[in-house]
Amino acid sequence: MALVSDFRTKVLDVVSQIKVGETLSYGEVARRAGSPKAARAVGNILNKNFNPQIPCHRVIRADGQVGGYNRGGKAKIRRLKQEGAKLVFGLTSAKV
């Protein structure tokens, strides 16, 4: 009953496990959720399930980009910087 869809629940669970200052990529979350190729699905799930309990803003792309955010990528970056996450630099990946 509690299982709406294994993936959805698992993804939300994994994301909620992210600690402060840590950032996971969609691919990583997808892999933990049980499907290493469901990175797209992960983004979709988070996008339609913005749970205040889940730090979806700590989930970024594998390229190092922040990706997107229901509130706007800017807000996401802001939140990550505020928590001390290793953000490259805004939206443009400044590959040092």
Added chain:
DNA sequence: CATTTGACGCCAA
């Protein structure tokens, strides 16, 4: 029920 979209990821040109 089938099709389209979407916060991605990786390979090829």
Added chain:
DNA sequence: TTTGGCGCCAAAT
């Protein structure tokens, strides 16, 4: 190195 295209999964329409 950069840009483009394909592949994969789930949810929405």
